[in-house]
Amino acid sequence: MTAQRSWPRTVLGLVLTGVMLFPVYWMINVSFTRQGDMRKSPPNWFPVDGTVEGYRSVLRDQLPYLGTSLLVGLGTVALTLIVAAPAAYSLAKLNPRGGRALSFVLLMAQMIPGIIMAMGFYAIYLNLGLLNSVAGLIVADSTIAVPFAVLIFTAFMAGIPDEVMHAAKVDGAGPWRTFWSVALPVSRNATVTVSLFAFLWAWSDFVYASTLDSGGAQRPITLGIYHYIGNNNQEWNAIMATAVVASIPATVLIIIAQRYVAAGVTSGAVKD
Amino acid sequence: MNQTTQTPTGLSVRGLGGSASGPPRARARRRLHSEQWAAWAFLTPVTVYLLAFFAYPLYRNLDLSLRDYTVRSFVSGGAEFIGLANHRKVLGDPAFAPALTHTVVFTLVSLAFQFAIGLALAVFFAKSFRLSAILRALFLVPWLLPLIVSASTWSWMLNSDSGVVNAALRLVGIAPVHWLTSPQWSLLSVILANVWIGIPFNLVVLYNGLQSIPAQLYEAAQIDGANGWQQFWRVTFPLLRPVSAITLLLGLVYTLKVFDLIWIMTRGGPSDSSTTLATWSYRLSFGNLLPEFGPGAAVGNLLIVMALAAGLIYIRAQKRQYQR
Structure with a gap:
């Protein structure tokens, strides 16, 4: 297709993308709007004589929440990788008895609505005194990612040629050594995909945060926004500025890791 | 321990028989046995994880739905079993x-x-x-x-x-x-x-x-x-x-x-x-x-x-x- 024939499609594509991303634009626009202009009719379509007052509120009120979310996200990634990678190695390469049943359980585990898990966790954490703790939230958030992570890792490791494994064995490597020095380094792409999604899901989680961690000193950013809406629902520039800041991880992901993101969306749904 | 970790997933042991069965010689069987040990050693974390963080919360949720919980009995236990009344x-x-x-x-x-x-x-x-x-x-x-x-x-x-x-x-x-x-x-x-x-x-x-x-x-x-x-x-x-x-x-x-x-x-x-x-x-x-x-x-x-x-x-x- 020549460039000349494709430019109407490009224009149409730009328009469609513009429509799709309008809410994102509007979030940014509102985050810069002055409080006095907030209820103006018609609204300011562009942030002319904008203000960074909203972002100043973010710096003032939301930094601890952001820190907690970062901690929870990283903890979730670590826990997910520790649990999922060895399991996937076994499922993909070691033919465990009952492995298929385990894969089936993992698939079904993905279907369970988070709100139901949240109720069970709430009952357990209440008895154990784990409510409002970062560790408790990390465990709960990891349940979103672990089944997905095992499936992604398994699909990836199944593609490692058996000869590679065999060569390691001939060289005297045991199963653990083969996993650690051969399978894991080769699965770098799967590790990146899993880490990205585990972090993003933990960062975005609202169900577990609002049920298990709503009262403590260390609350994640999703609750920061939620309480902002509840407490001062007049300062929408501050709310939207927080939303913009909370969207930064997703934006960074899109920019630096688009191919891993697409891989994560499609695997499990479509076979190549 | 190997046995206990297998129980929740023992459903389809037969399903994998094809790839796991070999010639009925003792040495092959022993090697197979140690390979199964290794395979399940790698699966132990995820199995424990599934039991502790999926099965147990789901069980607690089911328990909640079958008992008459109040705020007090939620904390201290002892809620009455009421079957399907909820x-x-x-x-x-x-x-x-x-x-x-x-x-x-x-x-x-x-x-x-x-x-x-x-x-x-x-x-x-x-x-x-x-x-x-x-x-x-x-x-x-x-x-x-x-x-x-x-x-x-x-x-x-x-x-x-x-x-x-x-x-x-x-x-x-x-x-x-x-x-x-x-x-x-x-x-x-x-x-x-x-x-x-x-x-x-x-x-x-x-x-x-x-x-x-x-x-x-x-x-x-x-x-x-x-x-x-x-x-x-x-x-x-x-x-x-x-x-x-x-x-x-x-x-x-x-x-x-x-x-x-x-x-x-x-x-x-x-x-x-x-x-x-x-x-x-x-x-x-x-x-x-x-x-x-x-x-x-x-x-x-x-x-x-x-x-x-x-x-x-x-x-x-x-x-x-x-x-x-």
Whole structure:
């Protein structure tokens, strides 16, 4: 297709993308709007004589929440990788008895609505005194990612040629050594995909945060926004500025890791 | 220990017999035995994890739904076992029928629009053009944003007095609509936001499905004189069916779960007009001053049954696709 024939499609594509991303634009626009202009009719379509007052509120009120979310996200990634990678190695390469049943359980585990898990966790954490703790939230958030992570890792490791494994064995490597020095380094792409999604899901989680961690000193950013809406629902520039800041991880992901993101969306749904 | 970790998954031991059985010599059997030990050593973390963080919470949830919990007995234990009374109470509640209807409407309407728009966009992006890769990547943004961000942005856009949607309607002379604060519109509003969030997933999966249709088929159809519309209905659509089925079923599972979006935008209101089973369950357990954990968990059980039914159909459909 020549460039000349494709430019109407490009224009149409730009328009469609513009429509799709309008809410994102509007979030940014509102985050810069002055409080006095907030209820103006018609609204300011562009942030002319904008203000960074909203972002100043973010710096003032939301930094601890952001820190907690970062901690929870990283903890979730670590826990997910520790649990999922060895399991996937076994499922993909070691033919465990009952492995298929385990894969089936993992698939079904993905279907369970988070709100139901949240109720069970709430009952357990209440008895154990784990409510409002970062560790408790990390465990709960990891349940979103672990089944997905095992499936992604398994699909990836199944593609490692058996000869590679065999060569390691001939060289005297045991199963653990083969996993650690051969399978894991080769699965770098799967590790990146899993880490990205585990972090993003933990960062975005609202169900577990609002049920298990709503009262403590260390609350994640999703609750920061939620309480902002509840407490001062007049300062929408501050709310939207927080939303913009909370969207930064997703934006960074899109920019630096688009191919891993697409891989994560499609695997499990479509076979190549 | 090996034995105990195997119990929860011992269901299909026979299923793998083919690859695991060898010649009946003692040495081979011993080697096989040690390999099974290694295999299950690697599986131990995930098995313990599944038992502790999936099976146990689900058991506690089931326990909640079968007992008469009050705030005090929730903390100190000793709630009375009342069998299915919570379930009966929930099924007889006047809020049940509307919540079920809203769940079904929310799920089906969301799915239909997400899929149709996602498919149209996938077909549009299937032929690459200048900037197409970048624009396709940008379409992913709504899916990756935290739900609370999307939900609060839509809340403000749909605000009755100061929302940009009503401002735009005013420009073309349409009276403002009370999107989130009137019972007629609230369900539609949350569906609108949910469709927006779901389009990227449908686009990406269907786009990948389209890429796997061989180009020769289109060339052959063109030679036979098929126009673009006929090519879509006679080539694309039939060949995309397996992928479509899986996209829709995964979408069904995800949409049944949706809770945060509705809760943040409308809290299920006004007067329950956008309450689904998920938000109802949350409100019973966490949304009121006096929590009703038993009925909340009972609603959750209904939701699990629906989600698992959809999940089983999904797994069957996926197996069928792999076998082809």
